[in-house]
Amino acid sequence: MLVYGRNVARDLLKKGKNIRKIIIQDSFDDKEIISLVEKSNLRVETKTKREIDNLCSGVHQGIILDIPDYQYSELNELLDEEIIVILDHLEDPHNLGAIIRTCEAAGIKGIIIPKDRQVGVNATVMKTSVGTLDNVKVASVSNIVNAIEKLKKHNYWIVGTSLENSIDYRKIDYSGKIVLIIGNEGAGISSLVSKKCDFLAKIPMYGQTNSLNASVAAGIMIYEIIRNRK
DSSP: OEEESHHHHHHHHHHTOOOOEEEEETTOOOHHHHHHHHHHTOOEEEEOHHHHHTTOSSOOTTEEEEOOOOOOBOGGGGTTOSEEEEEOSOOOHHHHHHHHHHHHHHTOOEEEEESSSSOOSOHHHHHHTTTOGGGOEEEEESOHHHHHHHHHHTTEEEEEEOSSSOEEGGGSOOOSEEEEEEOBTTTBSOHHHHHTOSEEEEOOOOSSOOOOOHHHHHHHHHHHHHHHHO
16 A cells, blocks of 8 residues: 655654555655655655656655555454444545544544445545554444444444434433444435434534534544543
């Protein structure tokens, strides 16, 4: 997997991560990163901006790292966590990256995503969540509903976010083991997932906008859960 950007490169080089190759723009001038690259004794290629532009679709800031693909966790590895976040078919990698970053900041270490029709951990996610993936386990499952059924058997309460047939998110008791479900950016959580929820929560809207960005909604819900458990 090719990941890019100075913050990602700096973080991975400092942590001594498994890096197969480094590609640097011929005019690259970040002295700290150059020093880290020189100390790493890794394979380095120098290319022009145009050549690097052709290798990735995002803002690379003059550096690309070739690293192994992200290794997902198994669902069983998350079952000791008090709070787990399920993402129901998110499509925007920036939202996934932002939610991973928020989870890490809140001390939540377990995230579940579906294998199909869902953005996975890619270069954009790595860049958005820079420095946090090492502290969060992301499990990829074949079927969210089956995963929920298993989590219920391990005494988790399931809280989904929805604008319909839902109650104010501040009126829910989050004291037990909690699974928070954040839905797709446009469609929200699916009807099958919704039926498996113990509670459906909504964040009140006071303006003309009728919904929030998925990562913003996740942040509000996550910190309400944390606050409620203090």
